[in-house]
Amino acid sequence: MNLDLNQLVKWRREFHRFPEIGWSEFWTTSRIADYLEDLGCFEIFLGKQIINPDFVRGRKQAVVDKGLANAKAYGANEKWLKKMEGYTGCVALFDSGKPGKTIALRFDIDCVNVTETRSPEHIPNKEGFASINDGFMHACGHDSHITIGLGVALWIAQNKDKLTGKVKIVFQPAEEGVRGAAAIAQSGIIDDADYFASSHISFCANTGTVIANPRNFLSTTKIDIRYKGKPAHAGAAPHLGRNALLAAAHTVTQLHGIARHGEGMTRINVGVLKAGEGRNVIPSSAELQLEVRGENKAINEYMTEQVMQIAKGISISFDVAYETEIVGEAVDMNNDIELIKLIEEISLEQPQINNVNSDYAFNASEDATILGRRVQEHGGKAIYFILGADRTAGHHEAEFDFDENQLLTGVNIYTSLVQKLLA
């Protein structure tokens, strides 16, 4: 197997065809494990070895079951499925056997709930590698991330004798909704890392640009609130009901009134609200899907506490049962200057990179920050950068596609980083 663009494109297109939503990436994980096993120099960790179930966010059993069934139908390797214990994602450990640093690299593997365009202009259609599943699509580009991760693994296998220390390649599930990183962080699997690196393709950067230092990652918590009241006939006995929809509406109005924070930016959004059973029945159930954000972790925690307080108060005011569930979270993170400098240097060595940006306000949230901060809290250094690549449409849009040439650029940046840190 040669480490060239041809091989990378082959991988990318295979994964593009079988997109799997967060926590259902059974086929994806098993294929990654297959390839890693073939390389012969990685120990493969799966299931509860890398996932702490107590910190799993936003995982629905129905989604898991469907994913597992699909994976079997697609011919996933039963050996891996069993080792996964119901939890997707894997970590590949390369141990050089020589003293040295430990590097953790993170690549996310889930798709999004988008139906891929059927336009004949769309390259995946032209070339026959479009998603086989309506409603699921690698429209965020995580297929490129998987591919770059495998490319790095292949390079390590081909250069293993020149390396010292260890490399841990983390294939993370459920990045969308910032759901998967907490469970991996809390498994402790990367606690020994001296360096952590991760990246996203495209985003705000075209082919030729690397953003070496995005800053202003927002801390965020994704929360579901569910109310359970009591139905009653809306005409004959409204007083016997316990109105979950009304409770939910008041929750929304209270949530939007959470006081702004004097020390930094806050955000609140109730993105989805579903309540009630029928027009003439006092509504007995309601669900709110919301998120809060803060300029830093403390401010985000302030917002989260206010949400919890409001849900509790509402449940008393309206005499409805309630539950809150944290279904995702990310934190703010500052890239370490040592790694910023290295990525700048490496980027400028790539012939196709002509623009390195070291001060970009990200103003969004990324699950990788939980892993990066975990490494930093254990004394290591972390970076998250953006790998420019032209794209045909916005992320999460049905027409999304990206410049496949940058797969090789991505692999080169990571392998240069490994080389500089471990050679």
Place this chain on the structure above:
Amino acid sequence: MNLDLNQLVKWRREFHRFPEIGWSEFWTTSRIADYLEDLGCFEIFLGKQIINPDFVRGRKQAVVDKGLANAKAYGANEKWLKKMEGYTGCVALFDSGKPGKTIALRFDIDCVNVTETRSPEHIPNKEGFASINDGFMHACGHDSHITIGLGVALWIAQNKDKLTGKVKIVFQPAEEGVRGAAAIAQSGIIDDADYFASSHISFCANTGTVIANPRNFLSTTKIDIRYKGKPAHAGAAPHLGRNALLAAAHTVTQLHGIARHGEGMTRINVGVLKAGEGRNVIPSSAELQLEVRGENKAINEYMTEQVMQIAKGISISFDVAYETEIVGEAVDMNNDIELIKLIEEISLEQPQINNVNSDYAFNASEDATILGRRVQEHGGKAIYFILGADRTAGHHEAEFDFDENQLLTGVNIYTSLVQKLLA
């Protein structure tokens, strides 16, 4: 064709198998028309002859299209389908040619969105006439109403020479949600009626009872409100969004605060609320399904006006587009004493009736009241009564079934009424 229980049960079971939801009763209407045509003495009115499209409530095109397609698949008579012009229901006119009164009788024909139980104990399963369509079931007993209507038609055909005046048998679509009567009333088709009668099977009365005078029909209006805002990224640019979910939540809290009315009972219920597209997007769409009620028409109109005012105000406060749609309505009605007395008298003549109740607080809404009041407003008299029948479960429940023997009781009451008024 004999007018006996056997024939009635045959009809009832045929219609029970093919339940059709409001405004999609194409097969049902065409079968009714077939039977009426066979009787040879009815003029059959369909489509815009009996439906004023301006007053059609809660009719979704997708439901209509599906219903029409199904009807064709089930072999409905194309002749009738064409005459229906997309609107279900029919009115059969018997004209004796002799001077006399005009009586309008109303039978509703739609089913509800319930999936019929598959329990082998359930008689429709045992006897093989359960609904062929999951999600649709004659669980309110309107199949009995159709049957009684056809039974009355058969009796008229057999007794036509003894009768004077006219009979109009109204087979009304979309009673559920009180949606269909307004369009029929506004077509003018029963404006010449001297008498109007309608009834419901079972409800609160078992076999052996007739409730000759239910009172306290509530006026009600069923309203949908839809808001359309503008999506925006909830983290980066919340100020660019126009939040339809937040608008909807405030609508709910305002609606529940509509002042009680000093002159009588009011009700408000937002039964269903759906809003938002995704957790991290400022929600751009919301829909509320609600109803108001009032002790009388004026109070109900007060409530309806308040709702409209609130929706308008909210659209300004939140800079969102809005639309309101009246999807159903019923009014209060007082039964006329002449007809109450007649139904009491007739009921007591039925050997199987041993209990006639003439003072029952209905405290609910019925679409028939719109037709009854229309007749009263044109100088006629109206009644709505309840025909007792044992049932196996509550109305709208998957296990609902009723005592088929009462089909014949029902026919007898109506035909006695016709005889007393027109003979």
Place this chain on the structure above:
Amino acid sequence: MNLDLNQLVKWRREFHRFPEIGWSEFWTTSRIADYLEDLGCFEIFLGKQIINPDFVRGRKQAVVDKGLANAKAYGANEKWLKKMEGYTGCVALFDSGKPGKTIALRFDIDCVNVTETRSPEHIPNKEGFASINDGFMHACGHDSHITIGLGVALWIAQNKDKLTGKVKIVFQPAEEGVRGAAAIAQSGIIDDADYFASSHISFCANTGTVIANPRNFLSTTKIDIRYKGKPAHAGAAPHLGRNALLAAAHTVTQLHGIARHGEGMTRINVGVLKAGEGRNVIPSSAELQLEVRGENKAINEYMTEQVMQIAKGISISFDVAYETEIVGEAVDMNNDIELIKLIEEISLEQPQINNVNSDYAFNASEDATILGRRVQEHGGKAIYFILGADRTAGHHEAEFDFDENQLLTGVNIYTSLVQKLLA
């Protein structure tokens, strides 16, 4: 002292000059006690003998202190002031010493917060007996009630040998705001009564009419809610505040959303809301003055419980301290038929009464109902009637005055009642 109109008018005008607001009727009470003592046949009960402090509603210490100071300034009898122990009102017991029934009659004694008109047309101005205190006026007519009570006492003194059993004449403080009756009821002072009677002058009835059976007394509870939060600079540190005004606003929106009751009429009104300290400070205090009503006691209790629940929930949602205070209450009451018949009979015996109405929907609340129901709960019978009297303006208006001739009619009705029950 003759029991004639002249004497009654003298009393009425004296009390009219010195109006005292609820719980401050120290001068009024002491004058009543003076007159009763002079009559020589009454035992006089004051203070905690007739007031259970635990059930005193809506009594502000500042008002009490001011009232006491005024009373001293007006020359009130110190003996009575001391026995009052800070609580106004008195009960006069006449005990015939002979076996017989016990009758309780109730007359309320407080004024309202209205400034009496200075118009020279207004008889109290013409005749020189207008209120000496701006902001306080007997504009509801309770001066007539005091007078009738004293007239009845005078009659008893003059007829004491002809009577059996006992009469308890209750001069009740703080009827306005339905605040005083509960404390008297809970003192037990009328628990032995076989009959209870009370009345109001004028209201909806002119001279010549008696309403013998007003019905539809509404149960009501008057509640204050106070929130205490934490101030903070609204620009620099809004997150450090705990917003009592926002809590109060949400309380209002939740209160108005309390579900209507299927079994009868409900009412909710937040009549007054005051909150906040300054424009640029997160508001730390808020007060709501509200009332609920219900068609009967149970429905009113449902409303009251919902209010309490909402206040509690809000305090949690907004992290503010709260307190609720019941500052008034009245219940529904059904007049007993025996007493209705008696009042009808007696009224028709009065030459100046030409109209007796026995079915009038009161649709308001009266503190006397608490005393009437207390008597009924102990096996006695109760009535509340309306004594017609022409008036010059609405109750609680600055121009209010009434036909003084009806003072004698009032005395005659009560004394006839006593005579019929105790002679």
Place this chain on the structure above:
Amino acid sequence: MNLDLNQLVKWRREFHRFPEIGWSEFWTTSRIADYLEDLGCFEIFLGKQIINPDFVRGRKQAVVDKGLANAKAYGANEKWLKKMEGYTGCVALFDSGKPGKTIALRFDIDCVNVTETRSPEHIPNKEGFASINDGFMHACGHDSHITIGLGVALWIAQNKDKLTGKVKIVFQPAEEGVRGAAAIAQSGIIDDADYFASSHISFCANTGTVIANPRNFLSTTKIDIRYKGKPAHAGAAPHLGRNALLAAAHTVTQLHGIARHGEGMTRINVGVLKAGEGRNVIPSSAELQLEVRGENKAINEYMTEQVMQIAKGISISFDVAYETEIVGEAVDMNNDIELIKLIEEISLEQPQINNVNSDYAFNASEDATILGRRVQEHGGKAIYFILGADRTAGHHEAEFDFDENQLLTGVNIYTSLVQKLLA
């Protein structure tokens, strides 16, 4: 008259004794005019010469009338009172007659609603110059500003022959609540200024410090909203009311839900809410006193527009009349580098200044910014700085007093500035 600390202290203490609240500074203005006139080289502008009535914010007629009456009682010069035309404040123009720049200096003159402590430790008490009016106090230190302004005027009079160009000394009314500057700016009186300077004493800086460049002035708008509904009996006819209190409560909950702005900080506070007339009356009136802030003018305007939109929408939803009044406003402003440098330089020349801070986040609002930006918009340069001075308590506290020695420092800084710009 010598320009020394003694004279400055005399002035300060005189003004401290007669504190006047915004728009009522008639005595203060007339005294300032007296002193300026005595100096002999100033043209004095008053009334509509310096105040554009269309942009007067938060001026209540009752306050004006009271202030005018007080001023007369205190012996204010009638000549000035007449020229003021009801509007306080004055502008003193010094014209050297020689070509040169024009400098505008602004000093605010109003007090705050605080009752000065009666503690004998408090120097104004010890020295006998405490406020003569309970409820009014120069507790923000504007008495020092008046004094410094007069000191600068005295210096100009003594150095008038050495100067070129013009100086306009603006004695501004109603700075508290950011109410007075807009009317002065819109009069055009300083449109010809090349330089604008203003300052505040103490704040966050002790004796020895000058903050040469406070930044992050928040734009703010102070708004009153008033609703007028219709009263009705809360028990008998709630539907006839138009509930202004309920409208106000919903306004509060909507205001707090105004979407945060993606481009910078926002604030909203409803600081005061008063509504309703009585517990059992549907409330017919309500007033909200609120403020919004924004990181810059555009963001503040976004907030202001949202407020207006909400008030309008609410008035429709609740069928109440409404009015909104802008009672104060300030904008953000960036100090000009030329003037920052000059103030730094000058400050370091003062022996008693040992600390010059050129980067301080102000994070509050100041009326002077409206004047500064007006000058900048006409091509001039502006600065607002902070003159350190030890204080005994926080601004707006009853125990507030400041280090009077800094009066002279203040005069020296301004006169150095004038000298450097105009000599």
